Amino acid sequence: MILRNFAVFEGIDGTGTTTQLREMERRFVSRGKKAWFTAEPTDGETGKLIRRLLSGERRVHPDTMAHLFAADRCEHVYGAGGIEEHLSAGMAVFSDRYVFSSLAYQGSTGDTELPASLNRGFPLPEYLFFFEIDAALSMERIRSRGGSAEIYEKESFQRVVQERYREVVGRFEEQEPGMRIVRIDATRPIEEIAEKIWSIVSELPKM
Numbered sequence: 001m002i003l004r005n006f007a008v009f010e011g012i013d014g015t016g017t018t019t020q021l022r023e024m025e026r027r028f029v030s031r032g033k034k035a036w037f038t039a040e041p042t043d044g045e046t047g048k049l050i051r052r053l054l055s056g057e058r059r060v061h062p063d064t065m066a067h068l069f070a071a072d073r074c075e076h077v078y079g080a081g082g083i084e085e086h087l088s089a090g091m092a093v094f095s096d097r098y099v100f101s102s103l104a105y106q107g108s109t110g111d112t113e114l115p116a117s118l119n120r121g122f123p124l125p126e127y128l129f130f131f132e133i134d135a136a137l138s139m140e141r142i143r144s145r146g147g148s149a150e151i152y153e154k155e156s157f158q159r160v161v162q163e164r165y166r167e168v169v170g171r172f173e174e175q176e177p178g179m180r181i182v183r184i185d186a187t188r189p190i191e192e193i194a195e196k197i198w199s200i201v202s203e204l205p206k207m
C-alpha cells in the first residue's frame with residue numbers, strides 16, 4: 001500500500017538528508033502549509049534505546065537491531081501521534097529515513113531476509129528521495145562535524161550500505177510504479193538540492 005502525501009529522505013550517513021528536511025520544514029512553515037516533519041530512529045522509547053546502541057554503549061546482535069528498528073517504525077507509523085494519524089488529518093508527512101534504511105543497513109550487517117520480512121508489511125511512501133554520494137566524501141563530512149562516531153559510521157561499511165541501497169532502490173523502481181523515486185546528487189549545493197525537492201513537494205498535501 002502507498003500512503004499519499006508521505007515523503008521520505010534516504011541515503012548513507014552524511015548525505016545531508018537532515019539538512020534538507022529542515023529546509024523543507026522552513027519552507028512549509030513560512031507558507032503556513034500543513035506538514036509534519038519527523039525522523040527515524042524516533043524520539044520514542046524504542047528510538048532512544050536505538051540511539052544508545054548506535055553510540056556503541058553496548059553491543060547487541062545485528063538481528064536485534066533489525067527488530068528494534070522495525071518496532072520503532074511500527075509505533076512511528078501506527079502509534080498515537082504517528083504518521084498515519086497525521087496523514088489522516090490532511091497533512092503531508094516527511095520522514096528522515098524509513099524502511100529503506102533497514103533494508104540497506106540491516107541488510108548489510110546480516111542476512112537480507114530478516115529486514116525484508118520485518119519491513120514487508122509497512123505501507124510505502126508516495127515519494128522517495130534517494131541521496132547519493134561517495135562514501136569517502138560522506139565520511140569526510142561526518143568527521144568535520146566532530147563528535148564521536150556511531151557504530152555504522154565507518155567508510156568500508158558505508159560503501160557496502162551504499163551498494164545495498166542502490167539495489168533496494170532499483171528494485172522499488174521496477175516493482176512499485178506508484179512510488180515516485182527521485183535520485184539526488186548529494187554533492188550539489190544545499191540550495192540547489194532544496195530547489196529540486198521543493199519543485200516536487202511544494203504542492204503537498206494534495207487532496
Ligand code: TMP
Pocket residue numbers: 013040041054069097098099101102103105106150152153
Ligand atoms: P541518522 O544518523 O540519520 O539519525 O540515523 C541513525 C543511524 O541509524 C544511521 O547510521 C542509519 C541507521 N539506521 C539503520 O541502520 N536502520 C534503520 O532502519 C534506520 C531508520 C536507521
